[in-house]
Amino acid sequence: MPETIDASRKIVIECVEPELDGGRYAVKREVGDTVEVFADIFKEGHDAIAAAIRYRAEDEAEWREAPMRFFDNDRWTGSFTVDRNCRWHFTVIAWTDWFGTWQSELRKKYDAGQNVFLELYEGAQLVAVAAAHARGGDAARLNAYLAEILGDERGEVRHLHEEAEFETVATILESGAGDRTLADRVAAALDAELLALMAANPIRTDLTGYDRHLPVQVDRVAARYAAWYELFPRSMSDDAARHGTFRDVIARLPYVRDMGFDVLYFPPIHPIGKQFRKGKNNTLTPGDDDPGSPYAIGGEAGGHRDVHPELGTMQDFRALVDAAQEHGLEIAIDFAIQVSPDHPYVEDHPGWFYVRPDGTIKYAENPPKKYQDIYPLNFYGDDWEGQWREWRDVILHWVAQGVRIFRVDNPHTKPVQFWEWMIREVQREYPDVIFLSEAFTRPKMMKALAKAGFTQSYTYFTWRNFKRELEEYFTELTQTPMKEYFRGNLFPNTPDILPEFLQRGGRPAFMIRAILATTLSSVYGIYSGFELCENRALPGKEEYLDSEKYEVKAWDWDRPGNIRPLITRLNQVRRQNPALHEYDNLRFYPADGEDVLFYGKMTEDRTSMVFVAVNLDPFRAHETVLHFPLGEMGIGWGDPWEVEELLTGERHFWHGADQYVRLEPDAPGRIYRVRAWRSSETGFDYFMEPTLV
């Protein structure tokens, strides 16, 4: 009883990159990117092989093909361009290049003077098979070659698949019919054009596909390159006694845009609950006019689909979205799955919560702490599917209002598989929707959320201040498999976090963090007040004193000591230098000592090269020698190179890799735009190729 043997893997294809967890999750790219694919491909023996990438956008029925070429050590490479914002898939195929193998053997045998009569016949059989399947002009050209290799005196070719023909053809070949010598026939068989024709019409009798189809999530470029600005709309009246509105925000748009930001992000704008409302500085005893935390979502005026009445109407919100767009800004809103006891869901869907034996709904706790203003959701309770769909529909509701960017609050306290499902559902219909994960939690959960589908993620940058920890962390982000799926959006501050470094380092610390955030990653954000160097903290905590989370505030936007000019300049620099639009091109370079961090970014073609040196000590000046990577920069050791320092405007004409710099606390960073200076007589065509003149 002969069992079936699986012989579908005639060629070994493995170690395919990019591949994430065996294809379980998508790697991320952006529209216009070239996806570089690598694979180990080999088979037994000495036959030549050929390989290709098969790829398609998700909504395409047919695979497209891109050729792969041998790289080294059984590794092959190829690439394809992703030109649309959607999910893509690719895989790798390989087959034996029977004709290439045959040509190579024919050449060796003919050169060694061996009788190649049988070989010619075998090669012609391959050409005949290809001709039979070739399209259009290729068939005619292949048949012409066939005639040159095997034709009789009339140039006619016999039917090679018929065994009886062999003797006849043998006779023709040996007779030197039609003035064709054996040398002529061999020359035709070895012709490079014939090889190309055969490669274009390959005989894939042992076609083998890689086991898996690998997904690529192709986002719009804003997923990788954007500058975010966060503000509380209710603090935009410039009067702490008056609750700000969406219309106040519209008046504030030029301020944000003039600094050079791309995205304007608001904490929750929904109705706020009244039960157990928090007072100023997170106290449990609010005054009557305390506005409450916007994260206690849901009240009389509605829930996640509604706007807080004091901010205005939905019409006002849409007007703000439109006005922002006119200013070149995109609105991002918060998606916080947090429900106050006053949220309509509590009455409408009690099964979405945890109900206790006495019939009450369980509030949030971190024993012994109680958060009675928040009801956690039960993602696996009764009607969990209804609940999941509701959250998706909340997103779709805001998409309909013109919002395409969502900053997601605490995603790590909700099931990872919920996010995977929800994000995919939304992006299938609206691939331009961006989700930023605010998962300040353990590293593996942060990575899992990114793999599950979050477009971007907050990072540990907020707490990484010193040289080694910055180098280590950003090397992990940009030079390990994390670069395939985790886009770090760097926030030096958030409404929840006023880091110790900013508290204690003052204005120089803000400048340092601004330079780092804008240049270490292609995507970053600040929470308003950062540009004003606001750093009054609750004693002993990394939290703001009199936080906007619990009260309406008014800001002096021209406050002395503000670093708006620096922020504005940094955003200009980002815009003008394509190297800073890329994420995983960050590389660290040596600078003597532990105080100055030195790194650079280049585009692949080196037309944009930027190097950054930052004094990480907010208290005193440091001097160091920066060691530029001349080799990577394509600059010879003896060549001069031109440097423009983009914060001071200073220009240099440097020689050699090692350059001295002194960085004062009030000007803690340098951003060097580098250009090779290599114009010489050797650069002209006629120098290298005088015959052209």
Place this chain on the structure above:
Amino acid sequence: MPETIDASRKIVIECVEPELDGGRYAVKREVGDTVEVFADIFKEGHDAIAAAIRYRAEDEAEWREAPMRFFDNDRWTGSFTVDRNCRWHFTVIAWTDWFGTWQSELRKKYDAGQNVFLELYEGAQLVAVAAAHARGGDAARLNAYLAEILGDERGEVRHLHEEAEFETVATILESGAGDRTLADRVAAALDAELLALMAANPIRTDLTGYDRHLPVQVDRVAARYAAWYELFPRSMSDDAARHGTFRDVIARLPYVRDMGFDVLYFPPIHPIGKQFRKGKNNTLTPGDDDPGSPYAIGGEAGGHRDVHPELGTMQDFRALVDAAQEHGLEIAIDFAIQVSPDHPYVEDHPGWFYVRPDGTIKYAENPPKKYQDIYPLNFYGDDWEGQWREWRDVILHWVAQGVRIFRVDNPHTKPVQFWEWMIREVQREYPDVIFLSEAFTRPKMMKALAKAGFTQSYTYFTWRNFKRELEEYFTELTQTPMKEYFRGNLFPNTPDILPEFLQRGGRPAFMIRAILATTLSSVYGIYSGFELCENRALPGKEEYLDSEKYEVKAWDWDRPGNIRPLITRLNQVRRQNPALHEYDNLRFYPADGEDVLFYGKMTEDRTSMVFVAVNLDPFRAHETVLHFPLGEMGIGWGDPWEVEELLTGERHFWHGADQYVRLEPDAPGRIYRVRAWRSSETGFDYFMEPTLV
């Protein structure tokens, strides 16, 4: 039309180890091993989780379970023992530890003086669920705890699942019924025994399994630990004029066994073809009495299932297998898929070969070289399935003759998927069969064959002679994923390869390579003549002069300068030191300079610790300082330690990590067996725990 949402992955389980290519291939272990499993396991929020390994031998219907414990940073670990020679499978499961989570929260709330009435009720509900599903005595014990937590004055427990009961139970709890105070009830709820009972009867409402079942190929110990000796039976008559026989080999068994070998391996023993037979030194002009290469398999007397008549009969062969066993030796034979033009297959199965247009069968070529004595097989020709089954049946034929070890010639010239199928077919029925891959080829093909199923593989050791290349290669073999599937069987020479190092380095080179081969890997082999320091080569080649592959030879087994005593001693040392039975416990340590290689092996419990220093220069003595890893050895910096040098018998009493050694070419290595010397009054029980006395 609500679609189905997949909610089967409530807990994230990823990065499971050991896992090879996403579970596509089996990792390898040996009978008696403990398989250490690691996995990243986590979920949203703060619930405690629990996890286990599920594992089973392939023929078992039911999964067994082994607990996992938290390791660090969301990583969990556990292990299971593989006690049978067969394929095993394992996977990882996880679930929320609802009860552990609840106990921890209860404790915090109670300690903070909060009202825990509802909490007690909720916990008791969990206990009631567990009790309902618990087996035997556990149910009774759980119910007893239930009574202590929630019992009324009569110790009876109400039906917690009935909502109407809540008020009644509330009354009981608040009344302090049955002399039970709240403190008593809480104490019962927090009892460690209750936690253990609940852990033994877990409530796995969100049980999540890892996506994949991962295979483990568990071989017998000889797959990892064995010393091989290779000889040509036809050269065993001790008379070059008389073709040796299996009976001559029987007479040679004591010689092999006395040197301490475990496996005796023969090149092909099948009938040899006559057409295009090779003469002495691989010439094309054989004399009438030249015996031909045993790799030209197949002749008048039969093919792969038969023995060459001049060696004896099949009965003689079986007698040899039995005699070897009596000497503690196991016979290994060659499996070479090579067919001479005289092989019965050529007539019986022409479709298994490549037939040319003129009807002839294609012989082997490497253009312009021709190997007319060999017909390559077409693994995908007509009746390829019949051919594949025949090769499997050839193996089974020899298994029936008592052979369980096959050295496979040139597997890299046959399809990888053929080997994967064939080895699995054989091992499913005969799991004790060992296949050694003689794939001297590119690294990825060597790895692919090992992943596809080869038990062991030849290595690049044959050409690695210097310190850095040895350290680099053996670190790859033993400390990268290769250790999971690639068991390197080290051969310093083979009938095909007489390395330049042995040719030029003479006797000291043989000693160096012997020490390296026996101690770098737990499995190694030599080809006879190595112990005699035979190193006459074909000029300019790494091939033996007057190779046994083409002629019958006679050896002087007591030839002056032979290193039989060293080989014998090395095999003794291997046998006596369990650290040398392990494969992936090799670690390199620093020795000053480039001439002396220094490494060690320890068992996990450190009862066996061996360190080896080898002078890699066959021409002159070198001195160096060896830096022992006292920390890994469990020896304090000030402690003395005992050393026995196993080649000279010298004993030392050393202090400190740094030890001088001088290695002469005629004694190029040292093998130190180390024992800690730490007996003192603190070692006695009564010193640490005086109350026990």
